[in-house]
Amino acid sequence: MDYVKLPKTKRGEQTLKKICDAAEELFTKNGYYATEIHEITQKAGVATGTLYVYFPDKMSVFLHLMDDLGHKLRKAIRLAKLAEPSASMIEQERIAIRVFFSFVREHFGLFRIVWQAQFVDAEAFKNYYERFSKGYISEIVKAQESGEVRGLDPVLLSYILMGIYSFVALKHFVFDESELDEDTVEQLVEFISHGVLKTI
Amino acid sequence: MDYVKLPKTKRGEQTLKKICDAAEELFTKNGYYATEIHEITQKAGVATGTLYVYFPDKMSVFLHLMDDLGHKLRKAIRLAKLAEPSASMIEQERIAIRVFFSFVREHFGLFRIVWQAQFVDAEAFKNYYERFSKGYISEIVKAQESGEVRGLDPVLLSYILMGIYSFVALKHFVFDESELDEDTVEQLVEFISHGVLKTI
DNA sequence: ATGAAACGTGAATCAATGTTCATATTATGT
């Protein structure tokens, strides 16, 4: 679980950060396999061997970034939801959508990194989504107990929601490089709330 | 657009098929980069150089498979829908869901192949989904004109639906290696129709 | 039947790249 050897000095911290920033940028742009260690260290402004002071190998750099990004995203969503603890499930979901998309706008390489992971480390890939799913499920169950949400299978619903957000983000941030406006968030919330059919 | 040099004899056709089958299996299991030309030809029972009779390089094998699979999937869905031309949009969607999941069960490497493509050929990756999206949009617009479906943005809705199906398939066929039963299809249709909220 | 085109071969080539390591420099606690 510890892909990285943490530095013990200020200088080391800065160096590690430079390496991680460079790696994120390059993995994001070119993917895991097309990114060379030499490129990462060059962009970071350090020598090739320096990377191996902190990471045992290339794959660990990748897995560390994935871990880190998933962690930060979950934390951001958790904090935003805590700020509005009494909101209904659908209101909490609106909050999560906003945080998710604003996070992804800044780190849109997250997707690309995560989806490439299925070939770098299939277990890590699965864990990434299962961890998100677990968090969702407990909220869904709560909302079902309170009578807000209908009795759909929570596991299924968690993957439905992750799928929606992932693909909408793919369209906006990867394919179109466009912004995701408030109207889109509104439509997402409406779809999740009431589906596609016109209410009679 | 032509990644493959088509054979002109019966023997050639068989050889190409053997190569494609082997490649699909290996790309599916191990991904693009971890699959060696040598492995593909060995599994196909031909010499290394034979692959280069049909493909200019490794990437072309990959892109050809992706093209082919996407083509077959769209065709399968199209045919299934045509068999029930008068059905409502939501009934047509139920049909598409069934066909999609049964296709994916057989070729579940499709996902993995397609998602890896974003690093092999970003344009091909985008085209893959945009082509599906286009098909959806015309149906959505029709269903909106007939008053069946509410006025959500068709582009957004097409990506929402693709996201749902992709992630549910990911969960079932890649993570759990479980079947996808009729009840799940029913819940998907219900969610797409009416969303998560309890109707009052 | 026959020759030209199509197909098949697999060892050799050659470029690419992750990783190591002996050595140098810098930081930190006492």
Add this chain to the structure above:
DNA sequence: ACATAATATGAACATTGATTCACGTTTCAT
């Protein structure tokens, strides 16, 4: 200030794996 640990270096190494190619074999139209 000194010793020790931590950090940094980058040329050299070792491996890997896609691609080539000169030479056989098979197919098929005439």
